[in-house]
Amino acid sequence: MKSTRTTYISKMATDLKPSGIRRFFDLAAGMEGVISLGVGEPDFVTPWHIREAAINSLERGFTSYTPNAGILELREEIAFYMKNQFHVEYAPKDEIIVTVGASSAIDLAMRTILDPGEEVIVVEPCFVSYVPMVELAGGVAVRVQATKENDFKILPEQLESAITSKTKAIMLCSPNNPTGTLLNQAELKAIADLAIEHDLLIIADEIYAELSYDDEEYTSMAAIDGMRDRTILVSGFSKSFAMTGWRLGFVCAPIEISSAMLKVHQYALLCASTMSQYAAIEALRNGRPDVEEMVKSYRRRRNFIVQSFNEIGLTCHEPGGAFYAFPSIESTGLSSQEFAERLLMKEGVAVVPGDVFGASGEGHIRCSYATSLEELQEAVKRIKRFIDSL
Known part of the structure; x- marks a missing residue:
């Protein structure tokens, strides 16, 4: 019998759009003299003592699989870190899973909690x-737009209006990528009250938690009263410890959820890289001074680039964390895509158009200031020259 199949590719994969970030990164890769403010990656090299820990693990022959949930010693360090830094307690044996980056932790969470059609x-x-x-x-993603008028902070009433009988969770990132917006304790509490009232989970992406610049102590969603057992907390080592290529993250959740996540993790990924886990143990034990120095540098860069954007006519709110500025380019009359493409071709500066992050990002560009101050200064000169030429 002759097959009537027209393709081997699933409809889901066919309909999936390529990453808007990567498109501009790939465009810039083939050009000389480009200053990239596009990819969210620290320009710092992983500190030597962390690299040395990985090398040492190799020399000692630690090259086998680890437990599915990760090396217990690392999970114990993560538990101590979460308690010491963010005032939330997790059982290292049962409520922490080491993952292949924070992205895989989010994917793992979605596949664990969602039945088809849930929102x-x-x-x-x-x-x-x-x-x-x-x-x-x-699942079904229900998009709710934070706006520039509120410095991209979501309002509880916006979330409440989107809740239906099918809503399972709210996906939240603070400090935010791409805006750098940081939610304070009171703002998180308002969202937490909503989650409790409607019996929802919060998937809290806190990968940028260490990179916050406000005087107020960073508040984790899981530390809000009543939220520890309805929060799936995602974090990792890529941003704060400059360990992007090590591909190591972790997820903390109450045992009912974490045990189910572990089952999915066993089949999907088995375990994270052994040598990366030994590096992470060293990072948590002795990496605080490195993080503090990087945060100081990011704060200086943030202050420079935000002030510079406002001076050249691109209105930019001050990000409370992460390492992204999200200036408005509406005054130029160009769309985000047009601005980014023309800036790249004419001046050799790569930025990411804001619309790839959602409809409310239109009229903005994301600029990573995880690059040297000298390069940021040159980038601002080129951007000003481009604006003046319009």
């Missing part, structure tokens, strides 16, 4: 993978 409220602008990960898990 996750996604606050936009947001990291480009949130919506696809909901959809790949069979």
Whole structure:
């Protein structure tokens, strides 16, 4: 019998859009003299003592699989770190899973909690993978737009208006990628009250928690009263410890959820890289001074780039964390895509158009200041020259 099949590719994979961030990164890769403010990656090299720990693990022959949930010693360090830094307690044996980066932790969470057709409220602008990960898990992403008028802070009433009988969770990132917006304790409490009232989970992406610049102590969603047992907390080592290439994250959740996540993790990924886990143990034990120095540098860069954007006519709110500025380019009359493409071709500066992060990102560009101050100064000169030429 002759097959009537027209393609071997699933409809889901066919409909999946390529990353808008990567498109501009790939364009810039083939050009000389480009200053990239596009990819969210620290320009710092992983500190030597952390690299040395990985090398030492190799020399000692630690090259086997680890337990599915990760090396217990690392999970114990994560538990201590969460308690010491963010005032929330997790059982290292049962409530912490080491993952292949924070992105895989979010994917793992979605596949664990969602049945087909269930909804996750996604606050936009947001990291480009949130919506696809909901959809790949069979869920429905309900987009709610934070606006520039409120410095991209989502309002509880906006979230409440999106809740239906099918809503399972709210996806939240603070400090936010791409806006750098940081929610304070009172703002998180308002969202937490909503989650408790409607019996919802919060998937809290706190990968940028260490990179916050406000005087107020960072508050984790899981530390809010009543939220520890309804929060899936995602974090990792890429941003704060400059360990992007090590691909190591972790997820903390109450045992009912974490035990189910571990089952999915066993089949999907087995375990994270052994040598990366030994490096992470060293990072948590002795990496605080490195983090503090990087945060000081990021704060200086943030202050420079935000002031510079406002001076050249691109209105920019001050990000409370992460390492992104999200200036408005509406005054130029160009769309985000047009601005980014023309800036790259004419002046050799790569930025990410804001619309790839959601509809409310239109009229903005994301600029990573995780690059040297000298390069930021040159980038601002080129951007000003480009604006003046319009």
